[in-house]
Amino acid sequence: MDTNFKKAAIIGVGLIGGSFGLSLRKAGFSGTITGAGRKKENLEKAKDSGIIDEYFTKPEEAIKDADLILLATPVGQFPGIMESISRHIKKGSVVTDVGSVKAEVINRLDPLMPEGVSFVAGHPIAGKECSGVGAASDDLFNNARYIITPGPDTDKKAQEKIIALWRSFGSKIISMSPDEHDAVFAAVSHLPHVAAYVLVNTILDLNKDENILRQGGRGLKDMTRIAISPPVLWRDICEYNREHILKSLKLFSSSISHIESLIEKSDWDNLQKEFQKARDGRKTLESD
Amino acid sequence: MDTNFKKAAIIGVGLIGGSFGLSLRKAGFSGTITGAGRKKENLEKAKDSGIIDEYFTKPEEAIKDADLILLATPVGQFPGIMESISRHIKKGSVVTDVGSVKAEVINRLDPLMPEGVSFVAGHPIAGKECSGVGAASDDLFNNARYIITPGPDTDKKAQEKIIALWRSFGSKIISMSPDEHDAVFAAVSHLPHVAAYVLVNTILDLNKDENILRQGGRGLKDMTRIAISPPVLWRDICEYNREHILKSLKLFSSSISHIESLIEKSDWDNLQKEFQKARDGRKTLESD
Numbered sequence: 001m002d003t004n005f006k007k008a009a010i011i012g013v014g015l016i017g018g019s020f021g022l023s024l025r026k027a028g029f030s031g032t033i034t035g036a037g038r039k040k041e042n043l044e045k046a047k048d049s050g051i052i053d054e055y056f057t058k059p060e061e062a063i064k065d066a067d068l069i070l071l072a073t074p075v076g077q078f079p080g081i082m083e084s085i086s087r088h089i090k091k092g093s094v095v096t097d098v099g100s101v102k103a104e105v106i107n108r109l110d111p112l113m114p115e116g117v118s119f120v121a122g123h124p125i126a127g128k129e130c131s132g133v134g135a136a137s138d139d140l141f142n143n144a145r146y147i148i149t150p151g152p153d154t155d156k157k158a159q160e161k162i163i164a165l166w167r168s169f170g171s172k173i174i175s176m177s178p179d180e181h182d183a184v185f186a187a188v189s190h191l192p193h194v195a196a197y198v199l200v201n202t203i204l205d206l207n208k209d210e211n212i213l214r215q216g217g218r219g220l221k222d223m224t225r226i227a228i229s230p231p232v233l234w235r236d237i238c239e240y241n242r243e244h245i246l247k248s249l250k251l252f253s254s255s256i257s258h259i260e261s262l263i264e265k266s267d268w269d270n271l272q273k274e275f276q277k278a279r280d281g282r283k284t285l286e287s288d
Numbered sequence: 289m290d291t292n293f294k295k296a297a298i299i300g301v302g303l304i305g306g307s308f309g310l311s312l313r314k315a316g317f318s319g320t321i322t323g324a325g326r327k328k329e330n331l332e333k334a335k336d337s338g339i340i341d342e343y344f345t346k347p348e349e350a351i352k353d354a355d356l357i358l359l360a361t362p363v364g365q366f367p368g369i370m371e372s373i374s375r376h377i378k379k380g381s382v383v384t385d386v387g388s389v390k391a392e393v394i395n396r397l398d399p400l401m402p403e404g405v406s407f408v409a410g411h412p413i414a415g416k417e418c419s420g421v422g423a424a425s426d427d428l429f430n431n432a433r434y435i436i437t438p439g440p441d442t443d444k445k446a447q448e449k450i451i452a453l454w455r456s457f458g459s460k461i462i463s464m465s466p467d468e469h470d471a472v473f474a475a476v477s478h479l480p481h482v483a484a485y486v487l488v489n490t491i492l493d494l495n496k497d498e499n500i501l502r503q504g505g506r507g508l509k510d511m512t513r514i515a516i517s518p519p520v521l522w523r524d525i526c527e528y529n530r531e532h533i534l535k536s537l538k539l540f541s542s543s544i545s546h547i548e549s550l551i552e553k554s555d556w557d558n559l560q561k562e563f564q565k566a567r568d569g570r571k572t573l574e575s576d
Contacts, residue, residue, distance in 0.1 A: 189508065199483055207472070211572070219480060223513070225511070239556055256483075256541050268527055278488035278515045281488050281501060282501065
């Protein structure tokens with residue numbers, strides 16, 4: 001790794017923030033890594049695991065002298081964090097994030113960046129449904145995609161440094177516009193997460209037995225695994241990617257209604273065709 | 289195994305039918321096992337793997353002298369099969385099935401059973417999304433649940449023999465009324481399967497790129513795995529469990545609409561509460 005970063009600060013040391021720290025170390029980063037977060041016991045755990053050298057509960061203290069600042073909290077906390085740290089950021093630093101929404105994050109953070117500080121927005125595709133620093137790994141980003149979403153104002157030099165960083169973690173770098181990213185991930189990630197939450201609630205509401213979910217097989221378990229994801233994370237994503245998610249949900253709703261009407265009309269041939277289309281589409285993933 | 293069955297016929301030698309044959313052998317069944325199905329190459333494969341001793345493309349030939357007959361095709365084929373075999377079934381035989389819907393199967397098959405032949409309806413909870421005899425295993429039903437759904441007309445002796453059989457496979461026997469079974473599995477299995485098919489189609493329809501699904505992460509892969517299930521199987525299940533599935537789909541639709549309206553109203557607190565409810569519900573599965 002040759003990015004010249006000397007001190008890194010991770011704001012939000014959970015699964016992604018913690019894995020970022022471990023990946024930095026693995027890639028040979030020899031500087032100090034500080035962490036900031038709300039829960040002291042979590043930060044203590046991160047320190048004990050060697051992910052961070054020092055921790056602070058106030059982000060403005062963690063970022064002192066840092067030239068690389070990672071925002072790894074739920075996206076809804078980014079603006080507040082930026083407001084509290086902006087006066088303290090060293091000139092020439094690069095701020096980057098790992099949020100699952102990009103356009104709105106850029107809209108809200110760009111105006112908060114002080115003179116001489118660059119913001120590079122990105123999104124590693126490497127979540128797990130289990131959260132927390134305990135699940136962090138130095139291998140989470142290896143062979144995973146890292147989506148970088150530069151806008152017209154993104155500093156090219158800062159961008160190259162962030163790309164070099166993720167490349168050193170073993171990630172495959174993909175560039176997309178912020179809006180393209182948000183449309184694609186509304187479909188392939190945000191909609192499925194919302195659908196998984198709704199599916200679990202529907203099953204619970206259909207039945208008085210609170211153990212109803214245990215009646216299901218492995219299919220149900222696989223399908224609803226992402227409903228374990230942290231609710232605050234997904235609330236924020238829905239807020240920040242509101243329009244694309246609403247569009248996806250509306251199409252999902254009308255597709256469900258279409259299936260309902262086929263069943264109501266006993267139109268089994270067209271129902272089978274719908275299932276076949278989905279099967280053929282999903283099969284393409286099996287070769288990956 | 290002490291059930292006194294001497295010759296078994298498996299109609300539909302796929303994942304479940306094939307695993308039934310292998311489980312019979314493993315449990316010490318020493319009689320002949322015949323198979324019937326539509327695809328000769330599949331039956332040939334089943335014979336080569338030692339699952340069946342002989343095969344026939346006509347079910348009425350396969351069941352000659354059999355005292356145990358398993359229906360393991362998609363449920364929609366059961367009535368046609370029964371019509372073609374009923375004149376040929378040996379008196380005293382037991383017919384059983386592994387269909388995912390029970391009330392409608394019993395309604396349609398009971399009138400087709402000849403004098404002296406008993407029908408025992410059941411459902412092993414042991415599917416996989418991969419189908420075909422190649423995926424069959426002698427361990428598929430071990431430690432899995434087997435739901436038996438006796439009605440008032442079910443012959444007690446035949447029922448005890450079928451229970452003893454599945455117990456010898458290592459299955460945990462659970463008894464439910466046919467209608468209770470269908471309501472529960474509409475919620476925990478049929479709705480999730482339909483939702484997975486619809487989710488895949490929605491994602492495909494949201495985007496012009498046919499490789500869109502590959503943009504997703506592991507969450508999407510897990511969540512849509514069951515969309516690989518055979519379409520004809522699920523078309524039949526929708527037909528046979530129409531009312532319960534419609535009820536589940538309607539509640540799912542209205543729950544999706546509720547989430548849409550929370551996002552439209554920017555009611556993030558109540559959105560988070562919905563996600564939290566789902567997470568708490570789903571978490572109960574993790575201890576299993």
